[in-house]
Amino acid sequence: MTNNKYPSGMNVRTFIKESWWKALSGILLIYAVIYGFFVPLPEMSGMGSNLFNTMRNLFYHVGMWFTMLAMFITSFVFSIRYLSGFRTKYDTRSVEAANTGLLFGILGILTGMIWAKSTWGAFWVRDPKLDGAAVGIFIYLAYLILRGSIENLDKRAKVSAVYNIFAFVMLIVFLIILPRMQKSLAHPAGKGEENAVLPMNLDQNMRYVFYPAMVGWVLLGFWIWRIRVRIREIELTTYDL
Amino acid sequence: MLLKEIKYLAGKEIRLELKQKYVINGILLYLVSTIFVTYLAFDSVISVETWNSLFWIILLFVAVNGISKSFIQESPARHLYYYTIASPQAILLSKVFYNLLLMTILSGLSFLFFLLLMGNLVMNMTLFLVNLFLGSLGLASVLTMVSAIASRASHNFSLMAILSFPIILPLLATLMKVSKSALTEIQWTGNYSFIIILLMINLTVVILAYLLFPYIWTD
Structure with missing residues (x-):
C-alpha cells in the first residue's frame, strides 16, 4: 500500500528521525563534489603523472561501485525474504534495488572508462575488476529481461527471486576465483600494491574527501531505492484498479 | 525413497530420449556440423x-542446445502428474543426472571429433578427461537449473543463453584454465587447486538448485 506515514502535516521530530540520513547524504555529497575539485593532491611525477592529473575521479568512480554492490546485496537479501513468505512488497524492494544497482553500475562503468582512457590509453582493458563488473551488469540485465517475459505477477516474483539468488551466488564465486585466473594488469586490486589511489595508500588530504564521499554515495543509493520502491508500490495499486 | 524416485525418473528420461531419437540425433548433428565449420x-x-577457446565455446553451445529442452519437452499436464507423485528434489536430481549422462556423451564425442579434425594438441590426457567430466557435471547442473527457470517464462532460446552465460562464467573460466594447462604441460602440479575449485563450484550449484528448485516447480 502507499505510504501514509504523515497524515496531517509533517512533524519536525519525525522528519528528523526518519530522514536524517537523506540530509546527511546531501551534505556529504555537496561537500565532496565541491571540495573534491579543490583538495590539494599529493605531489607526483614520472610514471604516476597520468594518474595524478585524473585522480579526483576517485571520489566519483569508486562511490558508484560501492553503491552498486550495496544495492545488489540488498536485492539478494530481499529475494530471500520474498521466498520465505511470498509478500509482494519484498519483491518490489528486490527489483528496485536491482534497478538502482544497475544505474550505479552503468555510471561506474562510464566514469571508469573515461578514467581508463586517460590513464591507460584505452576505454577497456583486460582486467579481473573490469570483467567482474561487466558480468555483474549482464546478470542483472538478464534478470530484468526474465522479469519482462513473465506475465503473471506472482510467478514473475517467484521465478525472478530464484534467478536472483542463484545468479548472485555465482557472481560472488566468479569474483572470488577471477583474480586467480588472470593477473591484474592495470586496475588497482588491493593488498601489497603501491598504487596511490588505493585507500591504504591514499594521501591524507584526499581521505578527507574520499570517505565522506563514499558514505554519501551509498546513502544516495538507498534514497533513490526508497523513492523507486514507493513509485512502484503506487503503480501496483493503480494497476489493480 | 529419494534415490528410488530418482532412479525411476531418470529411467523415464532415458526411455523418452530413446523413443524420440530425432532430438538427440539433432544435437549430434549440430555438434558435428559446428566442429566441421570451424x-x-x-x-x-x-x-x-x-584450440582451447574453440573447443569450450562449441561445447558450451552444444550444452545449451542439448539441455534447454529439459523442462519444455513434456506437456504441462504431465508435469502436473509428476508433481503429484514425486518430490521436486527427485525431479530436479533425476534431470541433472540424466543431463550429466547426456553431457558426458556429448562432450566425449565433441572431443573425439575435435581430435580428428583440429588435431591432437593434448599433452596430459588424464587431466584433460577429468576436467572434461567435471565440466560436463557443471554444465549439466547449471543449465538444468537455468532451463527450469527459463521454462517458466515465455520460453525462447535467447532467454536460455542470456540467463546462463553470465552464471556459467566462473565454471567456464576454471575449465578453460585447467584445459589449457593440460594442453601445454604434462605435470599436474598447480592444477589440484583448480580441480578443487571445480568440485566446489559443482557442489554449490547442486546445493543451490536443490534448495531453490521447489519454488519454481510449484505454481
Whole structure:
C-alpha cells in the first residue's frame, strides 16, 4: 500500500528521525563534489603523472561501485525474504534495488572508462575488476529481461527471486576465483600494491574527501531505492484498479 | 525413497530420449556440423589458445542446445502428474543426472571429433578427461537449473543463453584454465587447486538448485 506515514502535516521530530540520513547524504555529497575539485593532491611525477592529473575521479568512480554492490546485496537479501513468505512488497524492494544497482553500475562503468582512457590509453582493458563488473551488469540485465517475459505477477516474483539468488551466488564465486585466473594488469586490486589511489595508500588530504564521499554515495543509493520502491508500490495499486 | 524416485525418473528420461531419437540425433548433428565449420574456417594448424577457446565455446553451445529442452519437452499436464507423485528434489536430481549422462556423451564425442579434425594438441590426457567430466557435471547442473527457470517464462532460446552465460562464467573460466594447462604441460602440479575449485563450484550449484528448485516447480 502507499505510504501514509504523515497524515496531517509533517512533524519536525519525525522528519528528523526518519530522514536524517537523506540530509546527511546531501551534505556529504555537496561537500565532496565541491571540495573534491579543490583538495590539494599529493605531489607526483614520472610514471604516476597520468594518474595524478585524473585522480579526483576517485571520489566519483569508486562511490558508484560501492553503491552498486550495496544495492545488489540488498536485492539478494530481499529475494530471500520474498521466498520465505511470498509478500509482494519484498519483491518490489528486490527489483528496485536491482534497478538502482544497475544505474550505479552503468555510471561506474562510464566514469571508469573515461578514467581508463586517460590513464591507460584505452576505454577497456583486460582486467579481473573490469570483467567482474561487466558480468555483474549482464546478470542483472538478464534478470530484468526474465522479469519482462513473465506475465503473471506472482510467478514473475517467484521465478525472478530464484534467478536472483542463484545468479548472485555465482557472481560472488566468479569474483572470488577471477583474480586467480588472470593477473591484474592495470586496475588497482588491493593488498601489497603501491598504487596511490588505493585507500591504504591514499594521501591524507584526499581521505578527507574520499570517505565522506563514499558514505554519501551509498546513502544516495538507498534514497533513490526508497523513492523507486514507493513509485512502484503506487503503480501496483493503480494497476489493480 | 529419494534415490528410488530418482532412479525411476531418470529411467523415464532415458526411455523418452530413446523413443524420440530425432532430438538427440539433432544435437549430434549440430555438434558435428559446428566442429566441421570451424575446421573449414581454419585452413592451417591452430595454436593452443585457439584450440582451447574453440573447443569450450562449441561445447558450451552444444550444452545449451542439448539441455534447454529439459523442462519444455513434456506437456504441462504431465508435469502436473509428476508433481503429484514425486518430490521436486527427485525431479530436479533425476534431470541433472540424466543431463550429466547426456553431457558426458556429448562432450566425449565433441572431443573425439575435435581430435580428428583440429588435431591432437593434448599433452596430459588424464587431466584433460577429468576436467572434461567435471565440466560436463557443471554444465549439466547449471543449465538444468537455468532451463527450469527459463521454462517458466515465455520460453525462447535467447532467454536460455542470456540467463546462463553470465552464471556459467566462473565454471567456464576454471575449465578453460585447467584445459589449457593440460594442453601445454604434462605435470599436474598447480592444477589440484583448480580441480578443487571445480568440485566446489559443482557442489554449490547442486546445493543451490536443490534448495531453490521447489519454488519454481510449484505454481
